[in-house]
Amino acid sequence: MARWEPDARGRLMLAALALYTERGYEQTTVADIAQRAGVTERTFFRHFTDKREVLFDGSATLQSTVVAAIADAPSDALPLDVIGAAMERAAVSMQDRRDFARQRAAIIAATPSLHERELLKLATLSTAAATALQTRGVPPVPAALAAELGVAVFKVAFEQWISDSPDFPTCIRAALAELSALHRA
Amino acid sequence: MARWEPDARGRLMLAALALYTERGYEQTTVADIAQRAGVTERTFFRHFTDKREVLFDGSATLQSTVVAAIADAPSDALPLDVIGAAMERAAVSMQDRRDFARQRAAIIAATPSLHERELLKLATLSTAAATALQTRGVPPVPAALAAELGVAVFKVAFEQWISDSPDFPTCIRAALAELSALHRA
DNA sequence: GTCTATAGTCCGATAGAC
DNA sequence: GTCTATCGGACTATAGAC
Numbered sequence A, B: 001m002a003r004w005e006p007d008a009r010g011r012l013m014l015a016a017l018a019l020y021t022e023r024g025y026e027q028t029t030v031a032d033i034a035q036r037a038g039v040t041e042r043t044f045f046r047h048f049t050d051k052r053e054v055l056f057d058g059s060a061t062l063q064s065t066v067v068a069a070i071a072d073a074p075s076d077a078l079p080l081d082v083i084g085a086a087m088e089r090a091a092v093s094m095q096d097r098r099d100f101a102r103q104r105a106a107i108i109a110a111t112p113s114l115h116e117r118e119l120l121k122l123a124t125l126s127t128a129a130a131t132a133l134q135t136r137g138v139p140p141v142p143a144a145l146a147a148e149l150g151v152a153v154f155k156v157a158f159e160q161w162i163s164d165s166p167d168f169p170t171c172i173r174a175a176l177a178e179l180s181a182l183h184r185a
Numbered sequence C: 001g002t003c004t005a006t007a008g009t010c011c012g013a014t015a016g017a018c
Numbered sequence D: 001g002t003c004t005a006t007c008g009g010a011c012t013a014t015a016g017a018c
Helices: A008-023 A030-037 A041-047 A059-072 A079-109 A112-135 A140-163 A168-184 B008-023 B030-037 B041-047 B059-072 B079-109 B112-135 B140-163 B168-184
Strands: none
Touching: A008 A030, A008 A041, A008 A079, A030 A041, A059 A079, A059 A112, A079 A112, A079 A140, A079 A168, A079 B168, A112 A140, A112 B112, A140 A168, A140 B140, A140 B168, A168 B079, A168 B140, A168 B168, B008 B030, B008 B041, B008 B079, B030 B041, B059 B079, B059 B112, B079 B112, B079 B140, B079 B168, B112 B140, B140 B168
């Protein structure tokens, strides 16, 4: 038998999600999370730089998905179409975890400090998307704007997805249509 | 002679700005700031809820400006034009503090934790703008999208303003033009 | 204005995998 | 032997409670 149970990281993420839901983020200490996961506080901080980060493990993967989708788009595609397709790809990759997304969103909405971290992750995603667009030859300013638009669409569509509608990619397409309508009006 | 020097709040803000610039945000303690301002640590936390907030005193005013501008727009104006005009009004109100804006932006850019707070303020601004648009009869989803677009334009224009170009409102108009170009392309 | 809880860092030690 | 994951404890500063 191994000296430690495997996957301390995964256990910490599950414990944190459960405790943040049960008693709230501020009312949960890192010691509580570590205890439920069967490790020490020290181990928590080796896996996650701070108490918030334990809820944001998937953001690096999401970013890779978006950046790859931008790179993969046909070379003659317009920036806005590239971004739209990338966001749709991101939505597809999250589609099978709606319950998790919902639970996580509820915790974040209830906690300003977590909302801040979420916004930082989205801003990082936006910067990465802008860089990926620049690699395709889009100049910096349009690239930055298109990336910000993509994230705006993602945010709005995400809200729709977890509240109303079961299909995330469809929400993305609807939000993109609303965006075009704003400009055509 | 007064029992205390007046304007402790203002002195705390100046002291914080100076110290964050001199030695960096993390290397500055609240005790350092309080000492330079000639008050106690306790006084700092009476004026500002946390160590970051001391750099964000203007954001409530900015938000009022934007919301008022949206409310004041002609009733037949289109959402995107309303938002554009509101952002331009915000730019006008900041125009005479370019050096301050630049110094503050440098500190924030160097400090992830401050970047987070900045993003939260902008997200709050976006929500307030969306609400103001809804008051004008714009449905929730287009209102949220238009507000996010406005903040995106503000961010991009702000970057241009503090790096390149002396006139903030002009930067806003240029960014709005780039935004339209993205959709016409 | 003092007192305290807790986040987050740093040091070193330990034990298994390879 | 090296590499990696764990643990223990002491320490500072923030932020809130009293």
